[in-house]
Amino acid sequence: MLLQARWAKFAICMPLIAVFIWSLNITVTRYVTDYISPVSISFYRWLIAFLILTPFMLKTVWQQRQLIGQHWQQLAVLSAFGMVLYQGLGYTAAHYTTATNMGIINAFIPVFTIAVAFFILKDVPNRYAILGCAISFTGLLFVIAQGDFSQLLNMGGHFGDILMIFAVFFYAFYGVFLKKWQLKLPLLLSLYVQIFFAVLYHLPFVLYLGIDAINSANAPSVFYAAIFPSLIAPLVWMLAVQHLGPNRTSIFMNLMPVFTAIIAYFWLAEQWMFYHSVGTVMAITGVILAQRK
Template sequence: MNYLFPLLAALIWGGNTIVTKLCAQTLTPIEISFYRWLLAVLVLTPFTLKRVCANPALTRGVLARLAVLGLFGGVIFQSIAYYAAHYTSATNMGIMQALVPLIALLLSIFFLRHRAGVAALCGLAVSISGVVLVVSRGDLGALVRQGLNLGDALMLVAVLSFATYSLLLNKWKLGVPLVESAYIQALVATLAFLPAYLAGSHHALGVADSFYVGFAGVGASILAPLLWMSGVNRLGAARVSLFFNLVPVITALLASVFLAEHLSGWVLGGGALAIAGVALAEFKPRRAA
């Protein structure tokens, strides 16, 4: 039963990539980003605002760091991912997101002087080779000659932003309850998108658009993180982290059903390599008793 928590979180995050691709047809990246975080704020405010105001741990320094996290995770990552959805497939987006923990590891090696083991470095190399296989469509020469597809390039920037978010979140260890942290970051993202939203053109929300906003604002922004952290509390971070490897698999399967995306050999092979690399990097042999 405890495994259901991270499994549902992975399912929601995988589904959110499909929603990102679908909403690209009717909503601008600024619209979906603003609506998503505004909805999250509106849902959380009745339960969270009083606790935030009364929390003595929320000093100016902590609030400033939460604002930085909100910019990397809620503004830069989300907006670029929505732009990327116009130019690449949901399957590619899902596979590239598998690189987040490894890029975070790479950043920690360069900027925090973290020492990585052989398994982590080998896993990084395997995952990168898998992503190269996906974005090159099995033709490395064409990738060298033509460069990255715009959508894939944007998604790599988005993944770099979220990896930075993950690194900072782990480094700072702010000690703020998850719901309060999520609320403040959602509020920062909403305020950051507000000027661009007011300056741009707006589309009337149809039934499908409302579903997309609801899924992203409540499902991906609130429910999935809470389910994930519940899984961490019950099973431990090491066990739960492996469930993140399911996100690109779920994304690819859902994309084949709802978006009619073809699962070609190079997608399946590259995706398998990317996931295997993450699993290898996270592998820690048990010590003898």
């Protein structure tokens, strides 16, 4: 009984650890913009993650080669949306907006997922979902406009936020396709094959745009991105889903704007403004409403 109680407490900590790692990665993404290009850090991130996993996964890949052959096209699509478009646009957005804004916009993933599911899965949202989406979207506009909706006309001043919205929108596709296909693959194997495709997708960009060298200024950020948010956080999150269930686990994602803002405040000296509070409350309220049956 004592062991079960301790394990239950640790299970609650797992999604907190994952969300903290992802929140810290948003701040790292903003911090490292002066030291490495978006294409370079994105490429290195997935290449290093791939090299780390390969010794442990080669045997499994060979044993499951027929299963991978059946689903490689879906895995390639998932990689394009979840690892290349989402992460790549996020790294680019970091050059034009704050880590605090990026963390808040990430909180809208569940709302964007509802919208995408409507068109792809024909999953008609109920009235709570529609109301929740409306509240969340208004909160999103409030954050982008910095509390003054008239500023929305100055779209050039919100380029980074717009890029981040597109990134979140593409990640919504990732989640919907996962639900649609329900791939019968071990989670770690699915992650590994998606990382492989992510490395391949980056090669044309690296050849065309060039690549920055890893040096003392950017190496800690590169290796953090490759190890913690790419490998450790997804595995911890998967374990949390297994032990707590998807609904209980997903609630912890609402903490990402708060974690990101706190880290960015102490590390990057970013200020938490009134419109950040309003937008975050509206985002969380909208997500909670949208999850009601």
